[in-house]
């Protein structure tokens with residue numbers, strides 16, 4: 001028995017750990033996983049840590065048919081001081097429960113969610129890689145586990161957490177990416193699932209992302225689902241622009257994910273005294289700024305890359321080159337600042353990290 005009524009069953013045969021230099025994203029998993037079950041008449045019960053392994057699901061399990069499913073994603077970092085830190089885990093806890101609510105999935109006690117992450121990372125702490133830029137990705141997932149084919153919220157769920165050591169996102173240094181602005185497909189509409197971290201949103205994004213990749217782009221920049229004019233977000237990142245010294249990012253109005261990195265960047269930019277606007281920005285405004293020479297920097301924000309500079313946008317066959325295709329000063333400063341907090345190199349004056 002562990003603390004907080006969480007049962008721990010340790011593996012008797014630990015897996016060999018991959019070399020830090022061989023790490024990719026999401027291909028290797030640690031020795032243990034966290035699991036908890038839910039039934040309508042019992043609530044959440046049987047919180048436990050077990051050896052990592054397959055789930056057994058009845059073919060009729062609701063999630064396999066109607067995608068009542070959601071997840072979160074955050075990272076643990078090993079600093080030069082040997083300490084392991086999670087970055088803003090409370091924000092991810094809050095978002096997990098917001099998504100659960102939208103997906104008709106029962107919410108979980110926030111303290112227990114946090115405990116499930118810290119206990120599991122602590123148990124598998126030797127799996128947190130050491131090389132510069134590497135980290136341990138934490139993937140909490142919630143699925144409807146009731147074997148039932150009717151379309152209604154399930155009466156049974158599983159919450160589980162797995163951990164994956166991941167390589168440096170920029171092993172060869174930061175290179176700005178090329179992004180395709182799509183107006184043929186949309187990701188979300190007002191009133192839909194856009195602001196939830198629902199698995200279905202990712203399924204909905206695949207076709208356009210493949211299309212963009214075939215045309216030589218890294219990702220898709222989504223426009224709003226009604227007018228196909230207002231900028232939303234890019235791939236699995238939020239998007240930001242610096243135009244005539246104003247930092248602009250689309251508002252949290254229901255169709256985009258409330259990124260934790262987005263929130264962190266906005267906080268830093270405001271602290272640094274920059275003019276920051278969470279407001280609608282149209283693709284035409286960006287095109288016009290580029291023509292006038294006032295489009296200074298464009299970057300994406302997200303857990304995977306932290307900051308991803310955009311060197312080129314393509315819209316209706318027109319190329320918009322940003323800052324000569326080079327990373328901008330503010331983009332670089334934001335990246336350096338956040339990464340140094342994550343790895344414990346800069347003092348965490350904002351309470352953003354949680355030591356495990």
Ligand SMILES: Cc1ncc(COP(=O)(O)O)c(C=O)c1O
Pocket residue numbers: 073233235236237238257258259260261262301302303304
């Ligand atoms: C659709 C989408 N937008 C934005 C983000 C960025 O969010 P965060 O900064 O919390 O990782 C993510 C996930 O990483 C995402 O999947």
